[in-house]
């Protein structure tokens with residue numbers, strides 16, 4: 001294997017044996033403690049994570065259709081560098097770094113039936129030549145021993161989300177996903193690399209539940225802290 005040889009840490013550049021050195025791994029900000037259903041810290045939540053998760057002020061106004069969302073890490077330095085490098089440059093060394101993080105992450109819900117990748121926008125997939133959430137889900141399926149069920153397709157007409165406000169994003173995403181596999185009665189974990197506003201996860205979850213899925217939970221590698 002290539003990483004038995006000496007290489008440089010993707011984050012600090014230090015010479016060592018794995019794509020992310022132990023010091024940088026320890027520096028990554030972990031998201032522990034009670035969470036709202038949207039995946040952000042919730043002071044009144046129960047650290048035992050009861051389901052459905054409690055709701056913050058924003059979620060109370062419009063509760064997500066998924067029962068819980070969880071991300072082990074904060075999307076901030078140095079993790080954001082690693083994910084961007086992977087996502088926008090299709091960097092396979094960065095992918096090794098991400099796989100190393102995944103290897104340390106146990107499945108929070110082993111009782112679920114299948115993992116469903118949240119598909120990337122078609123334009124991004126075409127531009128980058130791969131779909132990072134599909135790759136992430138395949139990796140997790142092996143690690144967590146839960147089958148991967150790619151049940152969602154993104155409709156080609158949805159415009160890009162970047163730079164839009166929360167309400168614009170939500171409007172934009174209505175009908176953005178189509179379900180392409182039978183999901184009736186299944187308990188699914190939606191998987192993506194980063195959750196930012198949660199609008200895509202909400203729309204994808206709505207679509208799966210409309211098609212008869214019994215429950216949807218959301219897992220992302222990282223969560224953007226609230227701005």
Ligand SMILES: [Zn+2]
Nearest residue numbers: 009012021024
């Ligand atoms: Zn390092």
Ligand SMILES: [Zn+2]
Nearest residue numbers: 036038056059
């Ligand atoms: Zn919330």
